[in-house]
Amino acid sequence: MAERPGLFTRWNQARRADGLALRRALPDRLLPLLVAAMAVLAALALAGATGAQILSARWSNGAASMLTIQVPDPETPTTTAGTTAHLTRSDAVLAALADSPGASRVHRLDKAELGALLAPWLGQDHDFALTLPAIIELHMATGTQADATALARRLNTIAPGTLIERNAEWGERLGRLADSLHSCALLAVAIVVGIAVVLIAATTRAGLAARRLPIELIHAMGATDGYIAGRFARRTALLAFIGGLAGSVLALPILVLLSRVAAPFAAATPTPTPASSADWTMLAHTLLATLPTPLVATLLALAPAAALIGWLTTQATVRAWLRNLP
Amino acid sequence: MIRLRDVGFRYDAAGASAASAPVALRQISFEVPQGGFRWLLGPSGAGKSSLLRLLALAARPTSGTLEILGSSVAQARRAALARLRRRIGVVHQDFRLLPDLPVFDNIALPLRLQHRPEDEVRDEVHSILDWVGLASRATARPPQLSGGEQQRVAIARAVIHRPALLLADEPTNALDEYQANRLMELFRDLSGLGTTILVATHNDALIRRYPAHELELAQGRLLRDG
Incomplete structure (x- = not known):
């Protein structure tokens, strides 16, 4: 006696035999290929958006929250009234900065750091004939802004000639630049999604035209718009998911490479690639660990997002097309 | 049952205005009770196929009211029409097999x-x-x-x-006499079970063998109902 087919097999047979022949309406090569290409572009644009966002945050919260103070003749004792005569000008400024409201860290560059800073102009020889000014970094606590003008006035009473360079101006400019790049990247993502929608809609319409006779026939027999649109949409969603997955995998090495190039700007520590790539799970884990967390999440969401876009676009396209039938 | 009141139908010719579109049916009115059988007669171009299209819900009347199996077609939503179509069986002249x-x-x-x-x-x-x-x-x-x-x-x-309404357009065209007679016996059985049946045909011999209520069309108008 022949074995009775399972429930899923029978359900699948019934779906296949409704005459729509979706494998012919929506071929399983073209759509995944197009979606994969769109997914790679989307992944690159999203990587740009994520990178710009990280840089923006770093420049706004990092460099922008620091003041650089130059104290000329740092070892000369202070002469200003009201200060302790034993202190040098640099020590007096350091003491004043330590008391500044919102200051999280005050650091005077030592001789080696100063030498490294000036090396491009003065060479590697750190025995300078000239007396160099003291360079002090004042780091402000997160969320606090230093009043550079008031601070400059106060420091000049302690050590006349002290200069303050406000990094926030550069930080704000760089932040604005990063924000613009972020907006451009999001616009690129929107354009990619738009093109994907147009491509899926065109492919679906071609499929509808190719299967017009069976569609009209089953519609005349009582198939609802929801049934026909659902059959097309599920097929498109599956193909788009496969395309999205392929696109994510293809984009991964490019993103890892970009991430490594951008690491010094984002202060991320690049994870070394294992010498042996025999363990693919380990390799994938290592590659994903190289990327910023938001980008990994975006990459993982790419295939489901492609499927959702495919499903929604096909539903809308098929339902609009069916409106031409009574 | 089916009920038509002053039903008119114009084909939606491409580029034609509503007034200049070709008229297929004019002011058709008749009723068929549940389980009723009707021959649909008339020369080619009389409007038989157009009438069957309306009854099969493959088109909507451009005027008048059409009631199929207790539902008004003009007011029915798309999902309701789909449910209604599942209760209709149609034998097309050109078979329409996939x-x-x-x-x-x-x-x-x-x-x-x-x-x-x-x-x-x-x-x-x-x-x-x-x-x-x-x-x-x-x-x-x-x-x-x-x-x-x-x-x-x-x-x-x-x-x-087992449709509640069965519409057949020249269903015996390609059948021999034995098969045609078997088909008519089937129609009679279905009618007895409550299926409303309309059969469009030119087969006079068949009509003579199975006499029934006739609807005769000519130039889109109903000439005879009896």
């Missing part, structure tokens, strides 16, 4: 669209294949069948779900 589906699956279509269990579908289709004498052709594709065999497949597909 060439890439086997005979079995062509006949099973109405049942599958009603989401009947596959076991039930299999039993019903095998049963009707036996009745139309095509049990051995279940796996054949329509292009591999003769005209008469294709017509029998189309008839089997139209009646397999």
Whole structure:
């Protein structure tokens, strides 16, 4: 006696035999290929958006929250009234900065750091004939802004000639630049999604035209718009998911490479690639660990997002097309 | 039952205005009770096929009111029309079989669209294949069948779900006399079970053998109802 087919097999047979022949309406090569290409572009644009966002945050919260103070003749004792005569000008400024409201860290560059800073102009020889000014970094606590003008006035009473360079101006400019790049990247993502929608809609319409006779026939027999649109949409969603997955995998090495190039700007520590790539799970884990967390999440969401876009676009396209039938 | 009141129908000719579109039917009014049988007569171009299209819900009337199986077509929503279509069986003059589906699956279509269990579908289709004498052709594709065999497949597909309304356009065209008589016996049985039936035909011999209420059309108008 022949074995009775399972429930899923029978359900699948019934779906296949409704005459729509979706494998012919929506071929399983073209759509995944197009979606994969769109997914790679989307992944690159999203990587740009994520990178710009990280840089923006770093420049706004990092460099922008620091003041650089130059104290000329740092070892000369202070002469200003009201200060302790034993202190040098640099020590007096350091003491004043330590008391500044919102200051999280005050650091005077030592001789080696100063030498490294000036090396491009003065060479590697750190025995300078000239007396160099003291360079002090004042780091402000997160969320606090230093009043550079008031601070400059106060420091000049302690050590006349002290200069303050406000990094926030550069930080704000760089932040604005990063924000613009972020907006451009999001616009690129929107354009990619738009093109994907147009491509899926065109492919679906071609499929509808190719299967017009069976569609009209089953519609005349009582198939609802929801049934026909659902059959097309599920097929498109599956193909788009496969395309999205392929696109994510293809984009991964490019993103890892970009991430490594951008690491010094984002202060991320690049994870070394294992010498042996025999363990693919380990390799994938290592590659994903190289990327910023938001980008990994975006990459993982790419295939489901492609499927959702495919499903929604096909539903809308098929339902609009069916409106031409009574 | 079906009820028509002053039904008119114009074909939506491309580029034609509503007024200049070709008129297929004018002011058609008649009723057919549940289980009623009607011959639909008239020369070619009289409007028989257009009337069957309206009754099959393949088009909507451009004027008048049409009531099918207790539902007004003009006011029905798309989902309601789809439900109504599942209660109608149609034998098309050109058969309209899907060439890439086997005979079995062509006949099973109405049942599958009603989401009947596959076991039930299999039993019903095998049963009707036996009745139309095509049990051995279940796996054949329509292009591999003769005209008469294709017509029998189309008839089997139209009646397999025991429709409340059965519409047939020249259903005996490709059948021999024996098959045509068997078909008329089937129609009589279905009518007795409550199926309302309209059959468009030019076959005078068949009409004489099976006399019934006649609807005669000419130039889109109903000339006779009796």
